[in-house]
Amino acid sequence: MQAVQHTRTPCLVLAGAGSGKTRVIVHKIAQLLRDGLQADRVAAITFTNKAAAEMRERARAMVGPRAARELVICTFHALGVRMLREHGERLGLKARFSILDSDDVLAVLRDAGGTTDAALARRWQWTISGWKNQGLTADAADSAAASDDERVAARVMRRYDERLAAYQSVDFDDLIGLPLKLMRDHADARVAWQQRFGHVLIDEVQDTNAVQYELLKALVGERTAFTAVGDDDQSIYGWRGATIENLKRLPQDYPNLKVIMLEQNYRSTGAILRAANHVIAANPKLYAKSLWSEHGDGEPVKRIDCDNEEHEADRAVAWIQSRRGQGGGVKWRDFAVLYRANHQAKVFEQALRRAQIPYQVSGGQSFFDRAEIKDLCAWLRLLVNNDDDPAFLRAVTTPKRGIGHQTLAALGEFAAKWKVSLFEALFSESLHTALPRKALDALHEFGRFANDLEYRARQTQGAEAARAFLMDWLKAVGYEQHLHDGEDQARLAEARWANVLDFVDWIARRCGGEVAADGSGTVNEAGSVMQVAQTISLMQSIAERGDDVDQVTLSTLHAAKGLEWPHVMLAGVNEGLLPFSSEAEPITAQRLEEERRLMYVGVTRARQTLTLSALKRRKRGRETVAAQPSRFIAEMKLDEHLQREDPRERLKRLRAELAARSAAPSDPAARSVAPAEPNA
Numbered sequence: 001m002q003a004v005q006h007t008r009t010p011c012l013v014l015a016g017a018g019s020g021k022t023r024v025i026v027h028k029i030a031q032l033l034r035d036g037l038q039a040d041r042v043a044a045i046t047f048t049n050k051a052a053a054e055m056r057e058r059a060r061a062m063v064g065p066r067a068a069r070e071l072v073i074c075t076f077h078a079l080g081v082r083m084l085r086e087h088g089e090r091l092g093l094k095a096r097f098s099i100l101d102s103d104d105v106l107a108v109l110r111d112a113g114g115t116t117d118a119a120l121a122r123r124w125q126w127t128i129s130g131w132k133n134q135g136l137t138a139d140a141a142d143s144a145a146a147s148d149d150e151r152v153a154a155r156v157m158r159r160y161d162e163r164l165a166a167y168q169s170v171d172f173d174d175l176i177g178l179p180l181k182l183m184r185d186h187a188d189a190r191v192a193w194q195q196r197f198g199h200v201l202i203d204e205v206q207d208t209n210a211v212q213y214e215l216l217k218a219l220v221g222e223r224t225a226f227t228a229v230g231d232d233d234q235s236i237y238g239w240r241g242a243t244i245e246n247l248k249r250l251p252q253d254y255p256n257l258k259v260i261m262l263e264q265n266y267r268s269t270g271a272i273l274r275a276a277n278h279v280i281a282a283n284p285k286l287y288a289k290s291l292w293s294e295h296g297d298g299e300p301v302k303r304i305d306c307d308n309e310e311h312e313a314d315r316a317v318a319w320i321q322s323r324r325g326q327g328g329g330v331k332w333r334d335f336a337v338l339y340r341a342n343h344q345a346k347v348f349e350q351a352l353r354r355a356q357i358p359y360q361v362s363g364g365q366s367f368f369d370r371a372e373i374k375d376l377c378a379w380l381r382l383l384v385n386n387d388d389d390p391a392f393l394r395a396v397t398t399p400k401r402g403i404g405h406q407t408l409a410a411l412g413e414f415a416a417k418w419k420v421s422l423f424e425a426l427f428s429e430s431l432h433t434a435l436p437r438k439a440l441d442a443l444h445e446f447g448r449f450a451n452d453l454e455y456r457a458r459q460t461q462g463a464e465a466a467r468a469f470l471m472d473w474l475k476a477v478g479y480e481q482h483l484h485d486g487e488d489q490a491r492l493a494e495a496r497w498a499n500v501l502d503f504v505d506w507i508a509r510r511c512g513g514e515v516a517a518d519g520s521g522t523v524n525e526a527g528s529v530m531q532v533a534q535t536i537s538l539m540q541s542i543a544e545r546g547d548d549v550d551q552v553t554l555s556t557l558h559a560a561k562g563l564e565w566p567h568v569m570l571a572g573v574n575e576g577l578l579p580f581s582s583e584a585e586p587i588t589a590q591r592l593e594e595e596r597r598l599m600y601v602g603v604t605r606a607r608q609t610l611t612l613s614a615l616k617r618r619k620r621g622r623e624t625v626a627a628q629p630s631r632f633i634a635e636m637k638l639d640e641h642l643q644r645e646d647p648r649e650r651l652k653r654l655r656a657e658l659a660a661r662s663a664a665p666s667d668p669a670a671r672s673v674a675p676a677e678p679n680a
Helices: 021-034 049-063 065-070 076-091 102-113 118-133 138-144 148-166 174-185 187-196 210-220 245-253 270-281 309-325 342-354 371-384 389-396 405-418 422-426 437-459 463-477 479-486 490-511 529-534 589-603 631-635 647-663
Strands: 011-015 042-046 072-075 199-202 226-230 258-262 302-306 335-339 359-361 552-556 565-570 606-615 617-620 623-626
Touching (some): 021 199, 076 187, 102 389, 138 148, 199 210, 210 245, 309 342, 335 342, 389 422, 437 529
Parallel strands (some): 042 072, 042 199, 199 226, 302 606, 335 565
Antiparallel strands (some): 617 623
16 A cells, blocks of 8 residues: 555655544554564654554554554653653753643633633633644733733733743643744754654644644654645644644645545445535545545435424434334444534433433543542642642642631742742741641641652552552542532432542553553553653543443534444534534634534544434524524535435334334433533
8 A cells, every 4th residue: 555655755645534544554653663663763643542542452453562562652742741751851840740631720820810700711721722722922922912802811821831830830732832842942852852753653634733733843853754644624623723724834844745645435335425525525625535435325315304403302313213123233322413512412312311212422521520530630640749739729628637728828828928839838947937836737747648648659559559559548538438528419429439449440550551641552561650640631531431332422523523333413404503603603714614624524424324404493592593404415416315204204114113112121221421522
């Protein structure tokens, strides 16, 4: 295969939806090793922990476990952690820096901006993240500010970055921006990292932002031995900083770039691919391509028209039950209902519950976003980095130990006066001048306990030792009782404690070497609790629990990217929903192109059947208004293939479904997970 064998010069593989891009990357890794490149000099960089883990698993099957262990297969952020661990001192970072999650960032921003308004702090968070993704410093953002709000945000950003430096902490954007600064400003580090990798493979290159692109350029240097894999037709993350301009820049920055297109789709039927090709054809093309398949034409794409959202949800349930009733071993997990915005999920959840159909909401709450897990993560972060003030404040108050707000406020004033962290201030000989004896004794007791935990965590390696250490710690702080004290219902406390035990098991397994602690999916030798704790903020969920559970998927289109199902319904394919627009966000030419790419992504999730659902009337705020079918349906140009359900056939189907439901035993109770993805 040409894409696999081209290894000497820059290569761009434009892999259409379902064309096997992961297979290309894995086979190319094997080719590089056959050509004599050492495994530890091959780097494959992707965007999610799940994608990295899948890539490593497939590489292990092809090149063997020993070589797979040496390969660098990780996310952009995990690579940034590696770079900052090794060379971060050149930027003033200790090796044991902390990584702040979104909630911690909001707390620091509220402090930096002197506000208790969480919504305002969240707007600052998005603005500052956007600036960092463009490579802008606070000074540059201030100079470029186009409004008073942006000037205020730039000043907050300056104070925010000062606090991060004081806390020896970084946010997720810094895990890309600081390594780029390292490469640009420090020649020794730049040379070391450029010499480390003989070939770099970049997955989903269309999703890179400006800073990620520049970091990749810095990594490959003048050697330019790299392979970029992506699809310009699936660039759907402009709202979080990704820019399709990077694909345009590649041939300009690398004139000898070899462009190879993969157009055979191994996923979908011909009817589905016709719909996809026609809808994306309305966009301007960087590289023209047309997907094709050997799976035959399959069933025509079906369009159904629904009176309103409730009717649409009922039709979705009927569609699922009808397919299941046809036999052939169809499972609940073979179905997905995809939509543009999170708020569309609620009515489908209600309908599925009524029908006792099990389901999950993809992109739901991360395991690490649960309060009990964030409590324990704060403790671990404090052990890793005593200068992490946000972690200190959460740990010292959870569970409560007689250290109140006034004590912490006085400690904070003392630490600010002497320019030390809160934890360091605990051990100051002059702290007694700021606090009464009782408060001082409570703080000293906490400090001694934390220091003892830190020592033990550094010495504790291996799964069983880690599990014993963690359970001793939880018992010592009385965390199980803390959960019961905070819940009115025992079953809720027990459910939260079960999550804690899952978390303990998760850390223990990583200390046992099953999965690396850096989010890369790497299998390493056993490490210490401290090694796992340092990068715990990079982890998004526990090892994809529930992947094998038989349940229908509800998902936004953004969260569905990279996934596939035999049977897919695209819901709410209406103007104003898909493409999304509102008075606050009118549709522009650029946004329309991205929305069209989002539609293309949705269509190409389907393997066997695709159903498009359009509303006649829909809710807009508190009103119900007339709704128009999306322009994307017309752009498919497949009227002769679109199948509308005949009323007589519909009546026959509904009668059959009713009979099947009456005869069939009830399925397990449905369960749901609250969606977390923003309405981008």
